[in-house]
Amino acid sequence: MKVAVERAENYQIENVDRAINNAVDFIGGWEKYIKKGDKVLIKPNLLTAALPQKAVTTHPEVVRSLIKAVKKLGAKPFVADSPGVSNVKKTAEKTGILQVCQEEETPFIFWEKSKIYPCREGKFVKHFELADTISDFDKIISVAKMKTHVFMGVTGAVKNLFGCIVGTNKARFHLRMQKHADFAHVMVDLYYTVKPTLNIIDGISGMEGQGPMSGDIVNPKLVIVSEDGFAADLVMADKMGFNAENMPIAAAAIEEQRSVHLKDIEVVGSGKDIKFAFKRPHTYESMQDTYVPKFILKLGQNQLTSKPVINKNCIGCRRCEYHCPPKAINIKERRAVIDYHKCIRCYCCQELCEHQAVDLKDGWILALLKKLGIYKV
Numbered sequence: 001m002k003v004a005v006e007r008a009e010n011y012q013i014e015n016v017d018r019a020i021n022n023a024v025d026f027i028g029g030w031e032k033y034i035k036k037g038d039k040v041l042i043k044p045n046l047l048t049a050a051l052p053q054k055a056v057t058t059h060p061e062v063v064r065s066l067i068k069a070v071k072k073l074g075a076k077p078f079v080a081d082s083p084g085v086s087n088v089k090k091t092a093e094k095t096g097i098l099q100v101c102q103e104e105e106t107p108f109i110f111w112e113k114s115k116i117y118p119c120r121e122g123k124f125v126k127h128f129e130l131a132d133t134i135s136d137f138d139k140i141i142s143v144a145k146m147k148t149h150v151f152m153g154v155t156g157a158v159k160n161l162f163g164c165i166v167g168t169n170k171a172r173f174h175l176r177m178q179k180h181a182d183f184a185h186v187m188v189d190l191y192y193t194v195k196p197t198l199n200i201i202d203g204i205s206g207m208e209g210q211g212p213m214s215g216d217i218v219n220p221k222l223v224i225v226s227e228d229g230f231a232a233d234l235v236m237a238d239k240m241g242f243n244a245e246n247m248p249i250a251a252a253a254i255e256e257q258r259s260v261h262l263k264d265i266e267v268v269g270s271g272k273d274i275k276f277a278f279k280r281p282h283t284y285e286s287m288q289d290t291y292v293p294k295f296i297l298k299l300g301q302n303q304l305t306s307k308p309v310i311n312k313n314c315i316g317c318r319r320c321e322y323h324c325p326p327k328a329i330n331i332k333e334r335r336a337v338i339d340y341h342k343c344i345r346c347y348c349c350q351e352l353c354e355h356q357a358v359d360l361k362d363g364w365i366l367a368l369l370k371k372l373g374i375y376k377v
């Protein structure tokens with residue numbers, strides 16, 4: 001299994017083109033993946049309506065570069081996503097993706113309807129309700145962003161496919177799969193349902209710390225490309241300085257023998273030897289998936305987990321209230337208030353708050369165990 005890592009100094013289109021095309025050449029060349037006449041879906045990460053320089057979403061110049069490459073092969077590109085929160089059109093506009101699509105005369109598909117897709121190879125899920133038009137395409141390119149993630153450690157090529165679940169339907173998965181490992185296994189099934197042909201990670205800018213939305217911007221200046229999303233994510237997490245095989249999705253895929261090990265990946269390209277030390281998300285070590293019995297976790301949830309805490313930045317916009325899967329948030333006196341008995345620690349509120357108004361604070365037992373290093377990650 002090969003993963004190509006190419007350097008790109010910035011988002012000038014010549015640099016982006018060079019990095020992506022060199023990387024694809026390293027793994028066999030565009031012709032190996034896309035044929036003349038193919039309908040190709042480019043699926044960026046459009047988490048929310050954020051400006052490109054915020055490093056929350058896939059940069060529009062990366063999408064432009066892919067549109068051009070697909071066209072050059074005589075294939076027909078399309079771009080689509082369904083953000084977890086904000087309105088699709090507003091998100092496509094603010095992230096700069098809609099403008100690039102217009103300039104390149106490429107359709108942007110507003111995913112708003114779902115249909116059932118069987119997941120024949122699924123080990124945890126036998127079908128998914130995904131965007132209705134996914135099956136219209138011959139090839140799919142997942143174009144993720146290199147970011148930390150408070151629930152999954154990192155978010156890359158595989159987690160990017162969560163956007164194929166339309167809008168707020170995503171919350172149902174958080175409700176059903178509250179443990180990190182369970183959610184991760186479902187992401188593995190999702191990957192095998194969508195089956196992207198190519199996986200590209202925009203790491204020219206990225207995010208460390210409390211990603212995927214409230215972290216700090218970093219500039220790794222890298223593009224990562226592979227035909228295997230798990231391999232691309234393993235290399236990405238390794239470059240970030242994390243224990244790549246212990247990230248929940250990687251661990252789930254390796255356990256199911258659906259991902260190679262990091263040691264079996266041949267990393268090629270001008271960025272193959274570069275490594276960083278990204279700040280870890282606060283929740284990097286998870287109590288929910290350790291040896292602690294469930295009933296103890298339930299009894300001592302406040303002490304044994306990181307809990308979301310609303311800070312003074314809250315303006316009572318209701319976004320978290322609307323998206324909290326178990327409806328544990330209410331707005332009182334223009335401020336979010338969390339009912340910790342209902343809270344399932346999915347951290348969607350922290351992920352989605354545009355005002356950095358949600359901090360994550362360790363319970364005292366968790367803080368103590370972290371100090372003692374009693375963790376598997």
Ligand code: SF4
Nearest residue numbers: 314315317318320353
């Ligand atoms: S915590 Fe954030 S998302 Fe929730 S109401 Fe306050 S500002 Fe809005």
Ligand code: SF4
Nearest residue numbers: 324343344346347349
């Ligand atoms: S309060 Fe936040 S962490 Fe708790 S369940 Fe709601 S969205 Fe998830």
